[in-house]
Amino acid sequence: MTKTAWVFPGQGSQTVGMGADLLDLPEAKAKFEPSDKILGWSVAKIWQSEDDKVSRTLYTQPCLYVMEAILVDLLKARGQQPDFVAGHSLGEYSALYAAGVFSFEDGLRLIKRRAELMDSASDGMMAALLGFDRNQLEQQLQQTPNVVLANDNNAGQVVISGTPDAIEAIIHNVKFKKAVKLNVSGAFHSPLMTEAAVEFQKDLDTVHFSPAQVPVLSNVDPAPATDANLLKERLSRQMTGTVRWREISLRMPEEGIERVVEVGPGKVLTGIIKRTCPNLVLENISGAADLTNL
Structure with a gap:
């Protein structure tokens, strides 16, 4: 069996109109209802908003998480399972959801708070x-x-x-x-986010983490891990720590991974990984149409 990693892009991969072919699917509708209640606004409408609201941090992060979670559900419903997962910045939350570390709703509540704190960051x-x-x-x-x-x-x-x-x-x-x-509101992944990270930790402490069903390659530490406490500790350092994606890419072939599937809009991560590990098989799942090619 070919070892496969699912990777999840973060902020910067969003586009106006993303997820258009997901809107009417039952799996998507099942996510929209709880999402809209938690967020207080419609994810589906922001996806399609022509004034590019989807590119404002406050909306970008929840929108990407919801879309990637829907794609995870669709992949698993078709019998697909990863051997490893990883996500770039925000995408690490989608990776943790895919690995069964927390519920969709808990992940979205964390993302909502994270987006609020990062959107209001004005320094840097x-x-x-x-x-x-x-x-x-x-x-x-x-x-x-x-x-x-x-x-x-x-x-x-x-x-x-x-x-x-x-x-x-x-x-x-x-x-x-x-x-x-970059057109961002602050100096993300730096010590200038310390105050926001301290506030976010209060929310993170309230969420139950389960052991990961598959190893996770974390942003701040690429070594594969499944331990719930370790994964939470790594996530607590993510807002101020470096996203070590080059090391994550290099770790993949060391772990026997031969195939990488980018789950989310665009092809940002596969493009980055290709330069580091040109021998990996790279695929993209950014909508319902891509699922038919599995």
Whole structure:
């Protein structure tokens, strides 16, 4: 049997009109009712909103989680099961749901609170860097206060997070092919999110975690784990910690994984993984149409 990992994208993969072919499916409708009660607004309407509300953090995170959970249910209903799961930032919550660590509703309540805290974060900024010398970047990060490596996606693509002055200093002092300042409300995955993380911990403490049914590769620690307490502890560090996606990708073939299925809108993660592990079989499930090709 081919070992398969399901991976779940995070913020940045959303698009207006995503999930259009899921709207009328019974599995989707079963998720919309509790979602709308928990959130106080309609996920389905935000998915389709032409004014791009889906790209505001407050809406993005719940919308992605609900969509990815629906796709998980559809995959499992067709007899599909992963051997490992992982998710990028927000996507780790979808991975934990797929692994049976918490209920859909508990996960959504956490996501709602996480989105509220991150949407209201006004300090700092983030920037993506492509095509750089890693040694030079790491040296500059060590020498520059108030900026950290937020997302280590692959050898040639990272995101830095910190104060505006510190971000500008890194961009000025590091040679790269391209730098893109991200349209986000704060310095996510950095110490500047500590206050939000402390508040979020209060909500996280109220949620029961069960042992994972399959190993989870966490953002802050790529070593596979199923222990409920360890997975919760790792998640508690995620808001301020680095997303170590490059290491997660490298860990997959070490664990015997041959096939990776990205579950969610777009092809962001498979594109990132391809550069790190070109021999893995990569597939995408972003809607009902993709399920017919299984």
